[in-house]
Amino acid sequence: MVYRSAFPMLICDDLARSIAFYCDALGFTVTYRFPADGDPAYVAVDLPDGSKLGLGQVAPDGKGVHGLPQRPTTGHAFELCVYHDDVDTAVADLERRGHPVLQAPNDTPWGERIAFVADPDGNPVMITAPA
The missing domain is CATH 3.30.720.120 (Signal recognition particle alu RNA binding heterodimer, srp9/1)
Structure with missing residues (x-):
């Protein structure tokens, strides 16, 4: 299989x-x-x-079909990485729509430009592109 x-x-x-x-x-x-x-x-x-x-x-009832509780959660077990052609433009648009910016766009040592915004449940979403 x-x-x-x-x-x-x-x-x-x-x-x-x-x-x-x-x-x-x-x-x-x-x-x-x-x-x-x-x-x-x-x-x-x-x-x-x-x-x-x-x-x-x-x-x-706060439980999934597996029977485990769905809430409360602690910390953030989930982060999503989404690629975009222009991190700065994407983050400005997300901020204009009212989504909190967790980290402003910046260049990384590994060659990407990244920023983080929060989704509606507070999960970090990284917006990234090659620097």
């Missing part, structure tokens, strides 16, 4: 707000939603290059 693909799934406190961040601000497209009608409990989103994320609403 060979594993063929993987993608991270985020549990969101406010799914609609997270969908807006990942789709409207970062350019993902919703490719699947459950349930199909009404407010979704889960959506899959993709970027044009095939990168995928799953976004799910915290369950009403």
Whole structure:
């Protein structure tokens, strides 16, 4: 047996707000939603290059289908790296949309320009490009 693909799934406190961040601000497209009608409990989103994320609403009982608690979390177990052609322009747009900038754009010793913003649940999202 060979594993063929993987993608991270985020549990969101406010799914609609997270969908807006990942789709409207970062350019993902919703490719699947459950349930199909009404407010979704889960959506899959993709970027044009095939990168995928799953976004799910915290369950009403606070437990996932695996039975483990979804909240509270401690620290940030998740960070997302998203490539963009122009880090400064991308971060300025995200800030204009009201998303907190955690670290302003800067050049790294390993040859990338990076910045960090927070998604609606406070997860760090690194915006990066070659320096």
